Amino acid sequence: MADSIDWGFWGEGPGTEALGEVTGKRVLDIGCGTGRYAAHLARAHGAHVDAIDSSATQLRRALDQYGNTRGVSFVHADAIEYAGAGAPFDVVYSVHGMGYIDPGRALPAIRDALRTGGRLVFSVLHTNAAGVGPSKNVRPRLEKVCLRGESPLPVHMWVLAPGLWEGLLFRHGFHVEGIEILAAPDAGNPVRCQLVSGVRSGPQQLPIGPKQASS
Numbered sequence: 001m002a003d004s005i006d007w008g009f010w011g012e013g014p015g016t017e018a019l020g021e022v023t024g025k026r027v028l029d030i031g032c033g034t035g036r037y038a039a040h041l042a043r044a045h046g047a048h049v050d051a052i053d054s055s056a057t058q059l060r061r062a063l064d065q066y067g068n069t070r071g072v073s074f075v076h077a078d079a080i081e082y083a084g085a086g087a088p089f090d091v092v093y094s095v096h097g098m099g100y101i102d103p104g105r106a107l108p109a110i111r112d113a114l115r116t117g118g119r120l121v122f123s124v125l126h127t128n129a130a131g132v133g134p135s136k137n138v139r140p141r142l143e144k145v146c147l148r149g150e151s152p153l154p155v156h157m158w159v160l161a162p163g164l165w166e167g168l169l170f171r172h173g174f175h176v177e178g179i180e181i182l183a184a185p186d187a188g189n190p191v192r193c194q195l196v197s198g199v200r201s202g203p204q205q206l207p208i209g210p211k212q213a214s215s
C-alpha cells in the first residue's frame with residue numbers, strides 16, 4: 001500500500017495533503033489502477049472511496065490486493081459515467097487518469113457529482129520524455145505509454161498547457177486553487193507533470209439587469 005499519494009514522481013512533491021481533509025468524506029478515484037491510493041486513503045485517513053477503473057485487468061489487480069479493504073468500493077466502469085451514479089462526493093481525484101478522458105466530457109460530470117465547495121485534484125502530463133511540452137489547444141495527441149515488459153503503447157492523451165486547464169475548469173464551474181508544475185528529480189529527465197486543484201463553485205448567479213422602470 002502507498003504511504004502517500006505521488007502525484008508526479010515517487011517520494012517527491014506534495015502528497016496526500018493536496019486533497020485537504022478526507023476523513024469521513026466520500027471520495028471518488030478516477031482511474032484507480034491497482035488501487036494503492038484508494039486503499040491508502042481508506043486505511044490511513046478514514047475516507048470512503050469509490051475507486052473506479054475502466055480496465056478489467058487493473059481492476060482485477062486492485063481487487064486481488066485491496067479487495068477486502070474497509071472503506072473502499074472498487075468498480076469496473078467508465079469513471080465519468082459512474083460519477084453521476086455515485087454522487088454526491090466531497091472530493092474527486094485522479095493520479096494520471098484525467099489525461100485519458102476528454103475534459104469537455106469529464107469536467108461537467110465531475111462538477112455535477114461534487115458537492116458545492118467539494119475539491120477536484122488531479123495530475124496530468126505536462127512535458128513528455130522526448131521533451132515535448134504541453135499542447136496549446138484542447139485536442140488529444142498521440143503519446144507513448146511504456147508498460148513494464150511491453151513495447152510502447154500509443155495512446156491519445158490530453159496534454160494541455162496550464163492556462164488551458166485553468167480556463168476549462170473555470171468554464172465548467174470550478175474555482176482554480178492552483179496548478180503546480182512537478183519536475184522529475186533526476187538530472188536530465190525532461191518529464192514534467194501538473195498538479196491541478198479546483199473547488200466546485202456555488203450555483204451560478206443569474207446576471208442582474210438594470211431595474212425595470214415601472215409604468
Ligand SMILES: C[S@@+](CC[C@H](N)C(=O)[O-])C[C@H]1O[C@@H](n2cnc3c(N)ncnc32)[C@H](O)[C@@H]1O
Binds near residue numbers: 030052054
Ligand atoms: C496511468 S494509469 C494510473 C493508475 C493509478 N491512478 C495510479 O496512479 O497508479 C491510468 C488509469 O486510468 C484508467 N482510465 C482511463 N480512462 C478511464 C475512464 N474513462 N474511466 C475509468 N478509468 C479510466 C486506465 O485504465 C488506467 O488504469
